[in-house]
Amino acid sequence: MELENHAEDLASDLGIDKEEVKADLQNLVEYSVPIDEAKQSLRRKYGDDSGGGGGAPSSKSIDEITTDDGNVTVTAVVLTAGERSIRYQDDDHVIVEGRLADETGVIDYTAWEDFGLSAGDTVTAGNAGVREWDGEPELNLGESTSLSFLEESLEVPYEIGGDAQIADLQTGDRAVTVDVQILESERRTIDGRDGETEIQSGVLGDESGRLPFTCWAPDPTIEPGASVRIENAYVREFRGVPEVNVSEFSTVSSLETEVEVGTDATIMEIGEAVASGGVYDVELVGNVIAVRDGSGLIQRCPECNRVVQKGQCRTHGSVDGEDDLRVKAILDDGTGTVTVVLDDELTEQVYDGTLEDALEQAREAMDQEVVADTIREKIVGREYSIRGHLSVDDYGANLDAETFEENDLDPTVRATRFLEEVRA
C-alpha cells in the first residue's frame, strides 16, 4: 500500500486532516520506522488506542488472528524468547523475538519493551498490535501493550524452547537452539556499522544437514571440529541461502559428545529448489543443455577477482588479467533450470586437462574459445548429479558446484531422454 493510502486510512479512522497525518507518517517512515509501527504510534498520538475502528481490542485465540486485526488480546505460552540488537532511529535497541502458542496455533512476536519474557511463561498480552509479515500475522508487543504473567500455565500441543535440526531451519527463525559440529571457521575483519569489527564465519552441521554461520562476537569455543550447543541464535538470509547468526545474546557451550554430521545432501527437483529461494547443500540431477559464454579459459582481475573482458575490469579499468578456468553450464531436469558454476578444479576435471594445457590449446588455435568448445563437446547432452550451494537472486539461480558427476546411463537411454527434454 502507498503512503497516500495509509494516510487516508488513518485520517478516516481518526477523523482528522489527511495532509496532517501524511506529513507525520512520512516523517516516521523516513526514520525507517516500519509502516505498521508508524501507524500505531500516530493512532496513539491522535488518541485512538484501539487500532481498528474504535472499541477495545477483543480477546482472540491465535488461529482467529488475521492480518486485518488492528490490536488483539491474547493468552498464550511463550515457546521461545530471544534477544537481538537492532538499530532503530539511530539508536541500538534490544528487542525480544520468538513464538507464542495457545491450544489453537502458533504466532511470531516481537517485543519492543523489556517485559522479561522467557520460554515456558504463560502470559496475557493485552492490546498487542498485529502486523503482517510475509502474508502472515505477527504480534507487536510495545508501549501500549499490557502484559501480565499468569500463575496457571496453559497446556499447548507445541514444544517449549527453540530446539531445532539444521535441515528444518528457515530464514526468519528466531531464538533457536542447535547442537552442532563446527566444520569450518575463520575470523575476518569487516567494515561494520561501528567501524572495523572482527567476526567469525564458517559452516556448521548436524545429522540433518549443514549451513553457513556468522558469529558477530568471536567465541573461542567455536573452532573446527568442536561440538557445541548454540542457544538463542537466529536465521537470516545471506547470499541467497539461510545462515545461522550467533549474536552477543547467544550462548555457546561445549558438548561432551561429538555431534555427527550427515554426509548426504538433500536431492531436489530444480523447480522446487529454485522456488525455495536458495538451499545451502543440495543435490540436483539433470541434463547439461548448454555451456554459457564466459566459460573455459578466462581472465580475472588481480584486484577484485571478477572476470575481465578484453583486459577491462568493470571496476578497475585496464588490468593485466590472471588466467583461470571455470564453467557456467545450464542444467535442466524438466522442472526448471539453473546455472551450474564449476571452479578451476572441477573444470580441469571435465576438460581433462590443466590450465597449462588450456593455455597451450588456445595458443595453437590462436583463440581461447576453443577451450570452452572442447568442454561443450564433452558435457552438453549428458546427465549429471551435482551437489553444491544454490543461491537465487535477481540475476537468476546459480548452483556453486562442489561435486559434478556424470550419471552412468546407457547411451541410448541417455540420448532418448535428452531428445525428450529438448522436445518438451
Ligand SMILES: [Zn+2]
Ligand atoms: Zn577489478
